[in-house]
Amino acid sequence: MNVVIFYVTLILVYFAVDAMACAGLSLEFGVTGVVNFAYIVFQAAGAYTAAVLTLGPASPSGFQQYIGGAHWPFPLPLIAAAVVGALLSLVVAVLGVRRLRTDYLAIVLLVAALIATTVATNQDGLVGGAAGLALVPHPLVALFGNNAAGLSYNVFFAGFSLLLCALCFLIVHRVTDSPFGRRLRALRENEAAAMAQGFSPFRLQASVLMMGGAMAGLSGGVLVEYVTAWAPSGWLYPETFVLFTALIVGGLGNNWGALVGALVVPTGIGEGIQYLPHFGSPTFTVSVQWIVIGLLPLLFLWFRPQGLIPERHRRFAPAGEKKGRQLVQGWLRPRTSSTQIGELSTSKDARP
Amino acid sequence: MNIAIAALGFGIVTAAILSLGAVGFTLQYGVTNVLNLAIAGVMSGAEYVSLEINRHGANIWLTIAVGAVFGAVASYALNRFIYMPFIRRGVRAFAMVIISLAVWTIIQYVVLAIVGPGYSSLRVPVTHTYSLGAIRITGTQISVVLIAIVALLALEATLRFTLFGKAIRATATNAPLARASGVNVGRVIDLTWLISGVFSGIAGVVIAITVSSFSYSTAGDFLVPLIAAAILGGVGRPLGAMVGALIVGVVSEVGAALTNPSYKNVIAFAMLGIVLVVRPSGLFPERVQRKDVVL
Numbered sequence: 001m002n003v004v005i006f007y008v009t010l011i012l013v014y015f016a017v018d019a020m021a022c023a024g025l026s027l028e029f030g031v032t033g034v035v036n037f038a039y040i041v042f043q044a045a046g047a048y049t050a051a052v053l054t055l056g057p058a059s060p061s062g063f064q065q066y067i068g069g070a071h072w073p074f075p076l077p078l079i080a081a082a083v084v085g086a087l088l089s090l091v092v093a094v095l096g097v098r099r100l101r102t103d104y105l106a107i108v109l110l111v112a113a114l115i116a117t118t119v120a121t122n123q124d125g126l127v128g129g130a131a132g133l134a135l136v137p138h139p140l141v142a143l144f145g146n147n148a149a150g151l152s153y154n155v156f157f158a159g160f161s162l163l164l165c166a167l168c169f170l171i172v173h174r175v176t177d178s179p180f181g182r183r184l185r186a187l188r189e190n191e192a193a194a195m196a197q198g199f200s201p202f203r204l205q206a207s208v209l210m211m212g213g214a215m216a217g218l219s220g221g222v223l224v225e226y227v228t229a230w231a232p233s234g235w236l237y238p239e240t241f242v243l244f245t246a247l248i249v250g251g252l253g254n255n256w257g258a259l260v261g262a263l264v265v266p267t268g269i270g271e272g273i274q275y276l277p278h279f280g281s282p283t284f285t286v287s288v289q290w291i292v293i294g295l296l297p298l299l300f301l302w303f304r305p306q307g308l309i310p311e312r313h314r315r316f317a318p319a320g321e322k323k324g325r326q327l328v329q330g331w332l333r334p335r336t337s338s339t340q341i342g343e344l345s346t347s348k349d350a351r352p
Numbered sequence: 353m354n355i356a357i358a359a360l361g362f363g364i365v366t367a368a369i370l371s372l373g374a375v376g377f378t379l380q381y382g383v384t385n386v387l388n389l390a391i392a393g394v395m396s397g398a399e400y401v402s403l404e405i406n407r408h409g410a411n412i413w414l415t416i417a418v419g420a421v422f423g424a425v426a427s428y429a430l431n432r433f434i435y436m437p438f439i440r441r442g443v444r445a446f447a448m449v450i451i452s453l454a455v456w457t458i459i460q461y462v463v464l465a466i467v468g469p470g471y472s473s474l475r476v477p478v479t480h481t482y483s484l485g486a487i488r489i490t491g492t493q494i495s496v497v498l499i500a501i502v503a504l505l506a507l508e509a510t511l512r513f514t515l516f517g518k519a520i521r522a523t524a525t526n527a528p529l530a531r532a533s534g535v536n537v538g539r540v541i542d543l544t545w546l547i548s549g550v551f552s553g554i555a556g557v558v559i560a561i562t563v564s565s566f567s568y569s570t571a572g573d574f575l576v577p578l579i580a581a582a583i584l585g586g587v588g589r590p591l592g593a594m595v596g597a598l599i600v601g602v603v604s605e606v607g608a609a610l611t612n613p614s615y616k617n618v619i620a621f622a623m624l625g626i627v628l629v630v631r632p633s634g635l636f637p638e639r640v641q642r643k644d645v646v647l
Contacts, residue, residue, distance in 0.1 A: 035446060095629055102446040103387050107583075108628045111576055111621045118621075122614045241453060248450075287465035294457035297450060298434075301443060332447045333438075 002151055009151075009158040011271060016161035017223045018246070019262040023168045024215030025243050026258035030311075031176055032208045033188035033331070035102055037240055038092065038109035039216055041116045044235040045088050046081035046217025047224040048120075048127045051136045053077040054225070064128045074139045078164075078221040085217020086210040093206035113237040121232045132231025139225050161222050168215050172255050175211065184208060185253070188331060241293070242266050248297045251307025252332060260308050269293065305333035354486045359609035360602060361487035366577075367601030368500035369558050373574060374581035374593040375504055376551030380427075382524045382588020383544040385445065386435050389452040389575065391552050393459030394426045396571035398556025400467060406474045415474070416499070416557050423553015424546045430455065431545040456572075464568040471565040496558050503554060504594050507547070511590065520544060524588050576617065577604065580624035599623075 021043055028034045048066075054077045057069035072080070096108050121130045128134075144153040175181050186194040187204050195201060224230045242265060250261020273289040300307060311331070377391050398419040405418050438451055479491025511517035522530040523540045531537045559574060560566055581600045585592025600620050608616035 035449065099629055103449050104583075104628050106446065106449045107387070107579060108625055111625050114576060115618050115621045115625070118614065118618045122612065238457065241457060244450060245454075283464055283469045287461040290461040291458050291465070294454045294461070297454045298458075301438065301447070301451065302441070331444075332450075333441060333443045 005151060006154055009154040011267065012158040013161045013222075013226050014271070015263060015267040016158070016165040017219045017226075018243075018266040019165045019259055020168045020215050020219035020222070021243055022246050022250070022258040022262040022266075023165075023172045023255065024212035024219070026247055026253075026255060027172050027175065027184075027208055027215075028212040029244065030247050030252040030254070030258065031181065031188065032184045032205060033102075034097065034205050034209060035106040036092075036109055036209065036212070037106050037237070038113040038116070039212070039243060040235045040237065040240040041113050042085040042088055042213040042216035043220035043223075044116070044120070044230070044232075045220065046085045047220030047230045047235075048133065049084040049217065050077040050081040050221030051133045051224045051230055052127070053080055054136050054139070055133065064131070064133055065125045066127050066133060067125065077139075078218060078225070081221030082214040082218040085213040085215070085220070087213075088217075089209040089213025090206060092213075093202070093209045097205045097209065098202050110237060113240065117232050117236060128231070130232060132229060132234070133224075134229040136224055136228045136230070138228065157226055161226070164218065164222060168218070169255055169259065171211070172215075172258075176255065180204075188253075238290070242270075245293050245296050247307075248300050248332070249307060251309040251311060253311040254309060257307050257309040257311070264308070265293065265296065301333050355609045356606050357486040358488065359605045361484075361489050361493075363602035363605035364598075365489070365493045365496060365562060365601075366605055367598045368497040369555060369562060369574065370578050370581045370601050371504060371594045371597035372500050372551050372555035372558060373578040374585070374597045375507060375590045376423075376427075376548035376555065377578060378582040378585065378587055378593040379507070379520075379551075379590055380544050380548035381582065383520060384431075384435075384541055386431075386439070387449050387452060388430070388435075388548075389449070390430060390455040390459060391427075391548070391578070392571045392575040393456050393463075394423050394430070394549060394552045395556035395559065395574065396459065396463055396568065397426055398423050398553040399560040399566055399571060400463065400472075402557040402560050403472055403474060412476060412495075412561065416554060419553040419557035420550045421553070423551070423556065424549035427545050427549025427552060428542065431541070460568060460572060467568060469567065471567045473563075473565040474560050476561055492561060496562055499554065499558065503551065504590065507551075507590055516540075516543070573617065576624065577601075577620040580620050580627070583624060584627050 021039070024042075025036065025039050028036050028039070052066050052068050053070050053072045055066075055069050056071040058064065058066050092109070092112070096105055096112075100108060120127050123129065138148040138153070138157075140156075141148045141153060144150055144156070147153060176184070183194065183199050183204055186197065187199065187201055191201055194204075220230075246261035246265035247258060248261075249265055250259070251257025269289060269292060273285060273292075276285055276288065278285060373391065373395060377388065380386070380388060380391075401422045402415045402419045405415050410418070434455060435448065435451070438448070443451065476492055481488055481490050482494070509517075511520060519530065519535045519540050520543070522533070522535055523537050523544075527537055530540075555574075555578075556571060559570060563570060577600050578597075581596035582593045583596070584599060585594065585596030600623060603623065604616050604620040607619040608614075611619075
């Protein structure tokens, strides 16, 4: 019985972490339409920050070498993780989003993710090199008689991470429901029109990237405080693709969709695949997992572009008329004429 | 210093491989505006097809020819059965990046599921090693460079001097206008995917010949330098891609030799990042505005 509860808490923590990441990416990609292919890097940055700030200064003779170690008390490393995620996103926004067309931005961010992995793997003194960081102390474990392996601590941690996850979704909900959120959707639907209304695409995108980056960083921090280790092999760029798949499956541009996507794709497929019978080569199971994750966006964009939970059309009905209940057909695959697609793909060129 | 000069030789060989892939990539991207990351999948497929052919005793030239045919068929099928239907359904232009990434992921792991995680290598006849100062280059490597040069010159001549080449250039510049002038744009696009496939197929086989052993992920390692080369030279310009490949190949090999070998890719990636941020239209910018996904 204890084993079952233990497994359930483990899955809940993973789900909370995935859902936090999906909430941030939903804000960036689902609502605003920024293709952040380096999203996992912000999660990684948050994880390294939280780990290093909990581990304390690296001793010269220790088995792991890293920079910037400190012994910060419990909530501070997580807050720092979110801040680092946000600041890194600001850098990306200033360098990339401002200048590049969407498809080039996607490439640059993909490339940035590759560079980040290579550097983190090969610079031994930076964040522990290829082996990464290990033995990160659990937070608040003293309250449970230093028994981090105990059931009550795991239940506590699952509850704590779900609470943070709920907080993230509350923030995303407040943002998307506000006039600010309307601007973001306007930017996604038609950048030129949004600019004509006097909104600066850069400001909107930069603030959204910072919010999303903070959530990615926080999710990384929570994950590393739970699993106590973090290495470059855990945040290779395809992991970002998993989160994009989650959003496309769940439904772009709505928060319940992001939640359902996180439940189905990273948590559901990631865990469920282990129950497949093993046969063929040892890498067969992992191949199946990635083939499924690759097939899902294709199938959904073809058969159900609006995702499992479609985004609601927000409409301001005149007095007396019933408020809009129309559903959006999935903005990634709208039924528009090709000229409109052309406008969208070239809108950055129109800028001086 | 000797190391840097020796690396120059490797750089030129790398450039030859990259230029084959980059030319296929840039031609197809320039004409159709679909960012085809799955080109690495075509290359990977060509590697393993050539391996199978090679096992049955085919010589290197036959292997390359079969790889080219495989690439053409695979690339055409990719467009005909996956990209084109999605474009017809009105998928937004940049969403094609996600679709091609998905396709690449699927191909990569289908290959892994079939061939397993191990490494394989082609049986290539041992050739004489020529020395030129500190540069050492094998006969095989020289033939790889020659193959690249011949293929690229043939493409450039086709584009420049034939009516078909003219039609390709017209479509790349302005598809609606080309259509209005009587160019069969649909056929041009089909042929562009075929040609691009021939080049990526050759690139895949050439990778298999040059590297001592390859796995399911080897082609993917060439993807980013290849895109870097294509964008450096300006999208849609085969000669530019050739120059871009030369720069990326030489700079990354020499840079890696002078710093840290594991940073070979970082140097290529950083170059791509810098080029995109500083000069998004490449060294030799297009003379025309970007356009829509071409149907």
